[in-house]
Amino acid sequence: MLKLNQIHKAFGSMKAVDGLTLEILEGEVFGLLGPNGAGKTTTVNIAVGLLAADEGTVEIGDGHSPLDAASRALIGVAPQALALYEELTGRENLAFFGRLQGLGGGALKSRVTSALDFVDLGDRAGDLVKKYSGGMKRRLNLACALIHDPPLILLDEPTAGVDPQSRNALYENIKALRAEGRTIIYTTHYMEEAQKLCDRVGIIDVGRLLALDSVEGLIDSHGGASALVVDGGDGEERIETDDPVAELTGLKSAGRLKSFRLDRPDLEQVFLNLTGRKLRD
């Protein structure tokens, strides 16, 4: 669906993307993770044609460049910032962005209605956006990306700053989109979210792709060993082991086991293992 081949992009002397190659498959939810300043936003902006690469090629669909205005109709973008006009109603926002996509008349009306229904905003469609809650704005932001029924959708931090109910509703929306066979590029800082929603995840840092696989594959290859957290009566002790059964048997026979739990590595562990624990401000 989308191929990035040897992409380079620099802003002045700072390399934002450094020889990144990536293929996003049709119908998958692809998570792009990375610490602040890793080059995620630059990468996705290049991927959807908002930015031109200094070097390398991007192909969308049957080999079109996203820089070509017409091929951008294949992409729906829900930016991290709420790209909405607060002084317009939800319906007016959708109609406006629909017109920019070339829709008009009955087709536009019908798309607006179905997009509003999809994000469950039909009953508030006539209200000014400035009166919406944060979660409603996020949902409308998603609806605006879907107004022209694109096969490829970029969701940049779609759940930032929303309450659990709205987040859950957005998860359901994303699952529904995946079920419809759409390709989704998903960026987030919430590892749990990526683990729950993404078919494959790419982790980038300093403009380079560090790892790319399914969530399980990443955990297996970069998550490190599982850990036993054991309480023998004098506090908890963390023991990393590849064979927890043998370890537990030994502890029990030594009389040093009152309780235990098994900590399996997760995506966050993978992320930290790959990108380090140093703060990125």
Place this chain on the structure above:
Amino acid sequence: MRRIAALACKDLRLLQRDRVGFFFVFFFPLIYSVFFGAIFSGAGGGGMGAMKIALVDEDESDASQQFGRLLEESTEFDVTRSRRAEATDMVRRGDRSAYVVLPQGFQESVDRIFQAESIRIAIGVDPGRKAESAMIRGLLTQYAFRTLQDTLTDRLSMRRQAQSARARIEADDEIDPVTKTLLVRFMTEIDFLMAGLPGNEPAGVKNADGSGGDLAGLDGWNPVDIEVESVLKERIHPRSSYEITMPQAFVWLLLGCSAAFAVSLVMERTRGTLIRLKSAPITLAHILAGKALACFLATLGGLAVLFAIFRLAFSVRPDSYPLLLLALISAAVAFVGIMMLISVMGKTEASVGGIGWAFLLLMAMTGGGMIPLMFMPGWMKTVSDFSFVKWSVLAVEGAVWRGFSLAEMLAPCGILIGIGLVSFLVGVRVFKATAD
């Protein structure tokens, strides 16, 4: 084009929904100009009082003097007596709206009313002043009727007319003898009748208000023959203070619109909507064209509304509507360009708003947006040449009261369009370079 129209419509709707912005863009200029118009009233021109005319009495007869007195005593006219050449100059300079000539033979034409002759009057007026011309003709006809009525109710005048008519009939050899005898006898009897009446009493029954009774049967007969002479006016003064403040109102609206749209363009960036616009299948040129179109339409629409208000409420009347349209379009083009330039003067709404308004106010101060150009000292007028506001004011004034010809309008309008295009191109270039 549909997409550009969609972008423009969106911006116009946003402007309309922003009540504070809408007030400052559209109502502040009006309040400003009405306020200063009221302060300056009396400094500019004559307002809506009596119409100033010059009266040229070439006949210097009883009848012409009587007619002249009628006009002088009227409330509709402010009459200055002069010779024809002076009167023409006064009209040309705009000191008088028109001149009225009572030509030689005026008395004779009044005396020959019974011979179906009309009272002859000439007026001189700028051909562009069709409404004024019609108004003067109507009023003169009204006063001529009054003269005629006075004549018919004047016993001596009636006898003079009857005797004059009898003498003409007697001298005319082409009338057959029987008719001649009858007509001579008829005129003699009228003369005899008038001689027998006491004093100068009315010859007939008047209406309750004391006017017009004898003339009730004269419908369809026009006793006045008014010849209109063209006098091209050299306008160098505004007619009223509102002709001075209207261009300033236009300027404030232009300033408000360009600042508002410049800030709205920055908001597209800062609020993230530019990302979504750029992700649509349109180019950056479409986005900027949509913004420019919205700014142009809002500006032109606002100017049209303001002009309508000044036209209806303050009777501001341009010398030339086509030239005014040219001036407004040129000014709108200039300020669309300035809007684009201002939008790249900063990165945030606050910085663009601050820098933009500082720049615009400087231009307004030096360009006649605050102090009218005509009241500026010489050195300031020179400085004002560097302000696009000055050229906007001058273009509008040229069409409204300076009496500019098309050739004279080309300079300010050309400069405005040039400023607009250069500013727009510079703004677009910087915007493109920084849009990523």
